[in-house]
Amino acid sequence: MPTLNVSDVTLTFGGLHALSSVNMEVKPGLITSIIGPNGAGKTSLLNCISGFYHPTRGEIQYGDNRLTHASPHQISNMGIARAFQNLELFRGLSVLDNLMLARHQKLNYNLIQAAVFFGKASRMEAENRAYVEDVIDFMELEPYRKSMVGNLSYGIQKRVEVARALTLAPKLILLDEPMAGMNIEEKEDIVRFILDIKNEWEITSVLVEHDLGVVMDISDEIYVLDFGEVIGSGRPDEVASNKKVIEAYIGEE
Amino acid sequence: MSANRWLATGNYFTTYQEEQRIFFTAIDRLLFAFFLAALFLWPFFVELDSKYMLVIDNILVAVIAVLGLNMVTGFAGLISVGHAAFVGVGAYTVACCARIIGDQHVLITHAWPLMILVSGFMGAIFGLVVGLPALRLKHLYLVMATLSFQMIFEWTIGFMDFFNQGQTIYVGRVVWFTGEVGRNEHYLFWYYALLTVVVICGFAVRNLLRTRYGRCLVAVRDNDRAADAMGMHPGFTKVYAFGLAGFLAGIAGSMHAYLYRGVGMESFTLHESIQYLAMTIVGGLGALTGSFFGPAAIKILDLQVESLAEWALNYLPSTMNLATALRPLSFGLVIVLFLMFEPRGIANWWRILRSYVKLWPFRY
Numbered sequence: 296m297p298t299l300n301v302s303d304v305t306l307t308f309g310g311l312h313a314l315s316s317v318n319m320e321v322k323p324g325l326i327t328s329i330i331g332p333n334g335a336g337k338t339s340l341l342n343c344i345s346g347f348y349h350p351t352r353g354e355i356q357y358g359d360n361r362l363t364h365a366s367p368h369q370i371s372n373m374g375i376a377r378a379f380q381n382l383e384l385f386r387g388l389s390v391l392d393n394l395m396l397a398r399h400q401k402l403n404y405n406l407i408q409a410a411v412f413f414g415k416a417s418r419m420e421a422e423n424r425a426y427v428e429d430v431i432d433f434m435e436l437e438p439y440r441k442s443m444v445g446n447l448s449y450g451i452q453k454r455v456e457v458a459r460a461l462t463l464a465p466k467l468i469l470l471d472e473p474m475a476g477m478n479i480e481e482k483e484d485i486v487r488f489i490l491d492i493k494n495e496w497e498i499t500s501v502l503v504e505h506d507l508g509v510v511m512d513i514s515d516e517i518y519v520l521d522f523g524e525v526i527g528s529g530r531p532d533e534v535a536s537n538k539k540v541i542e543a544y545i546g547e548e
Numbered sequence: 549m550s551a552n553r554w555l556a557t558g559n560y561f562t563t564y565q566e567e568q569r570i571f572f573t574a575i576d577r578l579l580f581a582f583f584l585a586a587l588f589l590w591p592f593f594v595e596l597d598s599k600y601m602l603v604i605d606n607i608l609v610a611v612i613a614v615l616g617l618n619m620v621t622g623f624a625g626l627i628s629v630g631h632a633a634f635v636g637v638g639a640y641t642v643a644c645c646a647r648i649i650g651d652q653h654v655l656i657t658h659a660w661p662l663m664i665l666v667s668g669f670m671g672a673i674f675g676l677v678v679g680l681p682a683l684r685l686k687h688l689y690l691v692m693a694t695l696s697f698q699m700i701f702e703w704t705i706g707f708m709d710f711f712n713q714g715q716t717i718y719v720g721r722v723v724w725f726t727g728e729v730g731r732n733e734h735y736l737f738w739y740y741a742l743l744t745v746v747v748i749c750g751f752a753v754r755n756l757l758r759t760r761y762g763r764c765l766v767a768v769r770d771n772d773r774a775a776d777a778m779g780m781h782p783g784f785t786k787v788y789a790f791g792l793a794g795f796l797a798g799i800a801g802s803m804h805a806y807l808y809r810g811v812g813m814e815s816f817t818l819h820e821s822i823q824y825l826a827m828t829i830v831g832g833l834g835a836l837t838g839s840f841f842g843p844a845a846i847k848i849l850d851l852q853v854e855s856l857a858e859w860a861l862n863y864l865p866s867t868m869n870l871a872t873a874l875r876p877l878s879f880g881l882v883i884v885l886f887l888m889f890e891p892r893g894i895a896n897w898w899r900i901l902r903s904y905v906k907l908w909p910f911r912y
Contacts, residue, residue, distance in 0.1 A: 345777060347773070367777045368776050368778075368780055377777050379777075383777075384771065385766060385767050385770035388763070388766055388767075388770065392766075395763060397778050399764060399767075399779050402760045404760075406756075409760070409761045409762075410752040410755050410756055411755065412758065420564070459778070
């Protein structure tokens with residue numbers, strides 16, 4: 296599996312440095328977390344990786360693919376999926392259709408076949424439906440399969456968001472605060488899903504999260520951002536004892 | 549195998565293919581077959597005045613056009629106020645051919661299904677070109693782009709000698725297996741032709757909606773950022789939506805040309821565009837059934853208002869033409885009332901009715 300390399304990425308909006316010379320390496324098969332105070336540039340970094348922003352300077356490399364100037368739909372085809380922080384689901388569609396949309400690129404029948412809906416179109420829809428059902432089964436979304444996404448509770452919508460990213464069949468999944476605003480029980484569920492995504496589905500994860508307890512528990516590697524700069528990185532215990540990190544979170548003595 | 553194919557109860561699906569079906573129960577399918585058969589057979593039993601036959605034909609033309617508009621405005625969420633111009637592109641494709649090769653040429657009289665198809669593709673090409681601004685523009689700015697197409701279209705037709713400056717360009721009578729379609733059976737013949745096309749287009753659109761080509765439209769409407777992350781190009785998807793709308797509009801336009809045996813500018817003005825939009829809203833944005841209810845409702849309303857005005861003429865001074873005042877008034881009122889009380893259109897009443905019948909005699 297390929298490695299994601301972020302080297303010397305700088306992102307500026309006018310005079311504001313959202314990211315300055317960020318270096319990061321996401322090793323395959325691990326959970327890499329990005330933490331930091333509000334406005335540190337965590338989501339900006341994810342936006343750069345998933346193609347919504349293009350870095351002002353620096354390179355992002357995923358295996359043999361260069362992501363620096365690619366658009367989101369190209370990046371999702373390279374095997375990088377993204378779950379959004381603020382729910383970005385298709386509210387007017389059912390959970391099933393939301394997930395089927397993630398199979399868009401895998402359904403390669405043409406317009407005529409779709410209009411007739413015989414043979415290939417029907418068969419491919421059914422095949423991909425089977426894949427979607429695997430994800431639904433894994434994310435425990437069976438009761439909500441046919442419900443409109445807009446009518447579901449926040450916690451379930453968050454889960455659909457992760458499920459949709461998973462339906463893209465990625466090699467690397469970017470999770471932007473999948474646990475924000477959840478109660479302890481829902482958090483435990485999501486943590487279980489994240490660990491299973493790593494162990495059962497063998498997908499590399501990049502996790503942005505504010506709940507430090509969770510991050511310290513499940514991460515293999517942590518990068519700490521503050522004011523757009525990486526101020527510390529390493530295994531959880533290394534980061535926890537890093538002086539600069541403690542300063543950024545708690546303040547100087 | 550499911551235990552009971554006739555009712556919703558006990559009708560279990562064992563494969564995903566079974567769940568893709570349009571009609572889940574055999575009763576649904578049978579009722580629809582009866583409904584279609586009735587649509588095709590009623591002219592054998594009822595003799596209708598040609599005035600009303602023309603209204604029905606008009607409704608069917610509008611249904612095809614609104615099917616297209618519903619794709620782009622209802623499903624893809626891109627408001628288009630140039631839809632009558634796309635319909636016009638279809639009609640003027642036929643008119644152009646009539647001008648170049650003569651209105652009695654065999655291509656126009658005999659190969660009319662081919663002409664209709666060509667007009668559809670012509671509409672699609674114009675749709676794709678006009679849709680190009682969707683790569684960059686959104687919301688109101690895109691509306692302006694479609695409006696400008698409407699304006700350009702009206703000016704081009706109105707000022708070019710080739711298009712007879714918007715005056716009627718004649719199209720010859722078509723020939724069917726039974727010989728030339730004469731004056732008496734003209735509307736009936738086109739009723740059948742239109743009905744066939746409506747059924748084909750309706751099923752084609754319904755099929756598209758259960759595949760990636762339909763889902764992607766709703767995706768860019770609901771959230772084009774996420775659609776991008778799901779691996780589709782949001783801009784091209786919107787352009788494709790315009791192309792699809794243009795195709796259906798082109799077909800509607802050419803059939804309009806054949807139905808009226810001529811093409812004139814007045815059927816493709818901005819006013820008509822607004823009317824198509826109104827039909828889509830009244831029918832129900834983003835609901836396939838709405839494309840059928842909307843045109844029917846607006847056209848029938850128009851007919852009723854007209855007869856009301858005629859009746860009122862008995863009591864009012866003859867210089868007072870009530871119809872000119874009542875028509876836009878009632879038209880505007882209906883749109884406002886629908887926007888206020890039933891933004892999801894008549895299609896929503898249909899949905900409620902269906903779920904009521906499904907559960908009857910129980911209320912919940």
